[in-house]
Amino acid sequence: MVDELVKRSPGRGRFVSFEGGEGSGKSTQIKRLAERLNAARLPNIVTREPGGSVGAEIMRHLVLSGMGKLLGPDAETLLFAAARDDHVKHVIGPALAQGTWVLCDRFADSTRAYQGKLGNVSPTLLKAMQRVTIGDLKPDLTFILDVPAEVGLKRAAHRRGAGAPDRFESEDLRYHEKLREAYRQIAAEDPQRCVVIDTTADPDSVAARIWTELRSHLFSVSTSAAPA
Ligand code: TYD
Numbered sequence: 319m320v321d322e323l324v325k326r327s328p329g330r331g332r333f334v335s336f337e338g339g340e341g342s343g344k345s346t347q348i349k350r351l352a353e354r355l356n357a358a359r360l361p362n363i364v365t366r367e368p369g370g371s372v373g374a375e376i377m378r379h380l381v382l383s384g385m386g387k388l389l390g391p392d393a394e395t396l397l398f399a400a401a402r403d404d405h406v407k408h409v410i411g412p413a414l415a416q417g418t419w420v421l422c423d424r425f426a427d428s429t430r431a432y433q434g435k436l437g438n439v440s441p442t443l444l445k446a447m448q449r450v451t452i453g454d455l456k457p458d459l460t461f462i463l464d465v466p467a468e469v470g471l472k473r474a475a476h477r478r479g480a481g482a483p484d485r486f487e488s489e490d491l492r493y494h495e496k497l498r499e500a501y502r503q504i505a506a507e508d509p510q511r512c513v514v515i516d517t518t519a520d521p522d523s524v525a526a527r528i529w530t531e532l533r534s535h536l537f538s539v540s541t542s543a544a545p546a
Pocket residue numbers: 339340341344366367368382398423424425426428429430432433484486487
């Protein structure tokens with residue numbers, strides 16, 4: 319089975335992004351998927367946005383500290399775009415070109431959801447930035463991890479412990495409910511690329527579902543033949 323997967327994956331690496339609201343389980347599930355790919359001997363990297371490259375990590379610090387919010391929605395969006403530009407140029411693009419899979423914790427859909435659908439940044443600005451930063455690059459597959467906002471916020475608070483919530487975690491429940499809806503809309507707009515995954519179940523079942531969907535989407539393996 320493992321060799322069969324490798325045979326079906328020649329040339330360019332595959333690009334898989336994970337999206338979702340706070341506490342939706344992205345980091346746990348990315349780690350689990352990387353373990354599966356390692357077992358299948360498919361070279362992969364795990365990266366994240368904002369961040370993932372030296373320049374982008376500097377911008378990550380700026381936006382999550384709340385500095386971007388002070389500058390206003392357009393400038394904050396430009397900071398995310400600048401971070402993405404650096405990340406694509408220095409990490410994502412080169413990895414895909416050399417046949418390495420890229421598992422990315424958030425990508426352009428985060429800008430569409432947070433800055434576009436929730437932040438009301440104009441579609442014209444978003445489109446222009448997208449053209450400059452990623453051009454035609456888009457994930458081969460995007461998992462949208464879906465959990466009720468209240469559950470996700472509780473998980474995020476638990477994970478954070480005594481630490482202060484960041485710029486987006488500190489928005490209210492209504493904001494996070496709207497965010498969930500925004501992601502569902504994004505998935506409905508691009509059903510070929512996006513798969514919504516309910517993450518209220520235990521992490522093992524969620525990981526199994528993600529693996530099944532990945533095999534079905536990227537290797538055309540019938541879902542009934544996928545491992546448990
Ligand atoms: P992070 O600590 O990585 O949060 P999470 O664990 O939820 O991924 O913080 C990233 C935050 O930045 C997150 O709240 C979403 C936000 N964000 C945007 O608003 N726009 C973007 O384009 C990206 C990539 C992230």
